[in-house]
Amino acid sequence: MGATFRESMDWLHTWAGLVVGVLLFAIFWTGTLCVFDREIDRWMNPSTRIVYSGEPIAIDGLREEATRLSPRAAPWAIVLPTSRDPVLWIGYRARTGFERTLLDPLTMKPIAPAESWAGTRFFFPFHHTLHLKMWNLGTWLTGLAGAAMMALCISGVIIHRKIFVDFFTLRRSRQPQRLLLDLHSTAGTLGFIFFFVMSFSGVTILASVYFPSGVWVAFDGGRSGYVKDTYDVFSRPRLNQPGPPLGSLDAMVASAREAWGGLNPGLVRVFHHGDRNSYVEVRPSIEAAVNMRTDPFFFDAATGEVLYRTYIRDTTQVQMFLTGLHFTQFRHWTLRWVYFALGLLGCFLIVTGFLFWVERRRKAHLAAGSDAGRFVEGLAAGGTGGMVLATLAFFVVNRLLPSGATFLGGVRYELEIWVFFGVWVLSFVHAWTRRTTAWIDQCWVAAALSVLAVALNGLTTGDHLFRALADGKLAVAGMDLVLLAGAFAAALTAWRLLRRRQSLNEPISHHRLEGQSP
Amino acid sequence: MRVLAIVFLAYAAASAIVAAGVATLILGGLDRSDAFTACSILGFLVYVVLALWAAAAPRLVPLVLALLAITAGGTAIGFLPSLMGGA
Known part of the structure; x- marks a missing residue:
């Protein structure tokens, strides 16, 4: 809250962004992956590559x-x-x-059963339930994140004094704080409509869960009455x-x-x-x-x-249009790639937001001897880079585990999920202990895991890039190509961060960060 | 307290407005399903607006009272007709 409306919005944007940032990144990242959920299914369940x-x-x-x-x-x-x-x-x-x-x-x-939960059964439910089933907690948290994203979109516009100038300025500044702010607002401007529409359509899908009050008023049978009346x-x-x-x-x-x-x-x-x-x-x-x-x-x-x-009633069709806009199950490859790119842009938006928070307060934190900045830096690295690493480890372990593998009572798909969450937790630990070089380390690991995933796919299934292309298995080839592109981006980022660090021969804790997620 | 107002009280108020809207539209002769779908979709926008207002309102006590009043009023409009045997 603040003295003026604009300052209140700034307060809201800053703190809501910080508190739900990790959650939002998890949802944005898995949502972006879900644009290609079926393709991930093909890659992770080779028996279904038909x-x-x-x-x-x-x-x-x-x-x-x-x-x-x-x-x-x-x-x-x-x-x-x-x-x-x-x-x-x-x-x-x-x-x-x-x-x-x-x-x-x-x-x-x-054909052989699909042993992995892959995209449609792991990433997709994660995107809207976080795999937290107790009291529907995950669904409510996702709903809150969706509403928060809408509030962040609106408050993000309001806090700019010179709206047009601020939105279309990208200064190639050497000063991290200014560069991060420019990147953050440019990403926000480019994707504004997409981010708002996705968060809005996302919450409307489960309107009957989020507004039980309306369901109680309208339908005698509660939710089952709703389903029966609405979907006829x-x-x-x-x-x-x-x-x-x-x-x-x-x-x-x-x-x-x-x-x-x-x-x-x-x-x-x-x-x-x-x-x-x-x-x-x-x-x-x-x-x-x-x-x-x-x-x-x-x-x-x-x-x-x-x-x-x-x-289906006309009003319900409006809702189903919003749902369809969000689910992207329609057949349109160009739009699918646009969704993917805008999804990545959303991830980038969240990362730059985090890093800007840290940079803006770096001097103040240093002066006050506060650890808050370091904590948030670790949170950002673990919550964003860690999510990416967890995903890549999920792919790699999928190609390493033999068919029918079990361990500690978990079957193959569960083992993959354990690895996913294990790596995610470890990334937080790593980010908090290694702080200053966390991003560089994680970028290298991401690049290595991506290449490893592609290599393992070729070795274990024989569908290496050229063969997959020749056989018309475009889902497999496409995923390999995206992994390789990701590996390149991650390696490039790591290398540039490293060079920057070496070139800054200034004394202590003057490391600079660049907001780049692989 | 401010955060609780933004997250929970604004939600309670939005929920009550949805309930009131649904009840009103049904009394107005609209199909139940149409009434609910329309109000619940708009309800999310109502929630966001209320949350932004809750973040911006200069004084906390009047804000909380206002949100509670909206919740009570909306709930009353939403549920009274069915309690009185109407709708």
């Missing part, structure tokens, strides 16, 4: 297989492949929990009488496709299999439009007659 370019698929042959896999009462589903996610899978509830059997969509032969879900009860066999799923898919104007189906789900009242849900693929469509058809399982067509 080249599929949208050939039509007949699924009637899977009916027996699915029944055999899921003999219990629970619904089972067939999830259809896309070019980004080329595996067809059957999902069902087994005794051990939810299971999936993966199939090659071209041969319909089973059809259901009918089990009759507990044996029914006729399951009809042709392909015919149901064909009639839904025709009604959707040729859109591909994404999911076919069978409820109450074998019962007289059994029915089938056919959902469209979410790849075709920004709007995340979930307007399924419901068919009678035996006759294939349409029981119900879901109608």
